[in-house]
Amino acid sequence: MENENNVTEFILHGLTQDKKVAKVCFFLFLLFYVAIVLGNLLIIITVKTSEQLNSPMYFFLSCLSFVDISYSTVTAPKLIYDLVVEKKTISFVGCIAQLFAGHFFGCTEIFLLTVMAYDRCIAICKPLHYTNIVNKHVCGWLVAASWVGGFVHSMVQTLLAIRLPFCGPNEIDHYFCDVHPLLKLACTDTYIVGVTVAANSGVISLSCFVVLVVSYAVILVSLRTRSSEGRLKALYTCTSHITVVVLFFGPCIFIYMRPSTTFSADKMVSVFYTIITPMLNPLIYTLRNGEVKNAMKKLWNRKV
Numbered sequence: 001m002e003n004e005n006n007v008t009e010f011i012l013h014g015l016t017q018d019k020k021v022a023k024v025c026f027f028l029f030l031l032f033y034v035a036i037v038l039g040n041l042l043i044i045i046t047v048k049t050s051e052q053l054n055s056p057m058y059f060f061l062s063c064l065s066f067v068d069i070s071y072s073t074v075t076a077p078k079l080i081y082d083l084v085v086e087k088k089t090i091s092f093v094g095c096i097a098q099l100f101a102g103h104f105f106g107c108t109e110i111f112l113l114t115v116m117a118y119d120r121c122i123a124i125c126k127p128l129h130y131t132n133i134v135n136k137h138v139c140g141w142l143v144a145a146s147w148v149g150g151f152v153h154s155m156v157q158t159l160l161a162i163r164l165p166f167c168g169p170n171e172i173d174h175y176f177c178d179v180h181p182l183l184k185l186a187c188t189d190t191y192i193v194g195v196t197v198a199a200n201s202g203v204i205s206l207s208c209f210v211v212l213v214v215s216y217a218v219i220l221v222s223l224r225t226r227s228s229e230g231r232l233k234a235l236y237t238c239t240s241h242i243t244v245v246v247l248f249f250g251p252c253i254f255i256y257m258r259p260s261t262t263f264s265a266d267k268m269v270s271v272f273y274t275i276i277t278p279m280l281n282p283l284i285y286t287l288r289n290g291e292v293k294n295a296m297k298k299l300w301n302r303k304v
Contacts, residue, residue: 007166007185010095012088015079015175015267026083032279033076039282040065042296050295056134057123058292060116061285063143067112068278071105074098075176075274082175092166095177100158102176102274107204108150110252113245114208115142117215120241124234125222149204156200160193174267176274180255201256209249216242240284247277 016022047053047062078098082088090098123130157179164186174181179197183190219238223231251273255266286292 006168007092007170009089009091009170010177010185011171012082012090012175012177013171013173014082014088015271016083022083026080029076029080029083029275032275033072033080036072036076036275036279037069039279040069043282043285043292046292046295046299049299052291053295056119056136056139057116059139060112060119060143063146064109064112064116065282067105067109068281071102071109072275072278074101074105075270079175079275090177095172095182096158096162098177099161099179099182100154102178103157103201104150104154106150106252106273107153108146109248110205110208111146111149112143113241113248114211115146116241117212117245118142120238121215121218124219124238153200153204157197160196164188164190164193174270176270178270180266198256202253205249205252205256209245209253212245212249240289243284244277244281247280248273251277 014022015025043065044062047058075098078090119134122133126133161179161182164182165188166182166185167187169185172181172185179201180194183194183197186193216238219234223234226234251269254269255273286296
């Protein structure tokens with residue numbers, strides 16, 4: 001594919017064209033972003049400083065919080081800024097960088113959520129062997145594999161996008177740079193590229209989701225021999241993770257498990273997995289976890 005690129009910058013349509021709605025959204029998303037950073041930082045600091053939160057589950061949780069901060073930072077600051085400016089532009093290089101970072105952190109989060117499901121499966125189904133199977137060495141490798149997997153996926157998406165020829169128009173009907181909106185602007189037939197993008201993003205999302213479903217199916221089968229109290233306790237520890245998985249995977253599968261087409265609802269769905277879910281994750285994991293809440297209380301008392 002010959003890369004004849006006459007475009008040096010893109011114009012983003014943003015989240016809304018209504019100025020009054022944009023002002024409300026500015027303060028709302030600014031509040032959301034502050035909540036994302038502070039909430040997830042609190043999780044990281046609590047896990048790192050608490051002696052009682054030394055299990056692999058909390059190590060994975062702190063990694064997830066770091067990824068959530070990074071992932072939302074890729075899109076949220078630009079979205080917030082664009083809500084109060086007239087001309088919403090992004091350079092070609094900045095657009096490609098945003099695309100790379102978004103897919104890098106997003107895919108890493110998908111792999112981390114899958115790893116966390118594996119961790120819960122081993123903890124509940126093989127409790128006596130849990131510390132030997134999921135030790136610190138294994139945890140490190142699993143997290144490293146998640147980052148490498150995210151990097152490989154993102155490189156594929158970025159290389160596909162950067163090779164596309166753009167000769168105008170240069171207006172993206174979105175609030176950040178993503179593959180599907182860019183495919184609409186390419187001055188060439190993008191069918192093969194679109195199929196590759198869908199296969200790359202969609203298959204990862206769907207296959208990880210299948211692994212998650214199988215993991216929890218195994219957990220449910222293993223709980224049949226437990227007492228009612230044991231079943232409730234085991235399910236209670238999984239509820240938070242299942243909630244996060246549904247909130248994150250649902251929108252991702254809707255966006256990426258389809259051909260290179262765009263819908264009017266795409267922007268709102270994207271807001272859900274780039275901003276709303278990272279904001280809710282700390283609340284979901286702390287409100288339903290007594291150990292984390294107690295550790296936070298001890299951290300607060302220590303600081304006071």
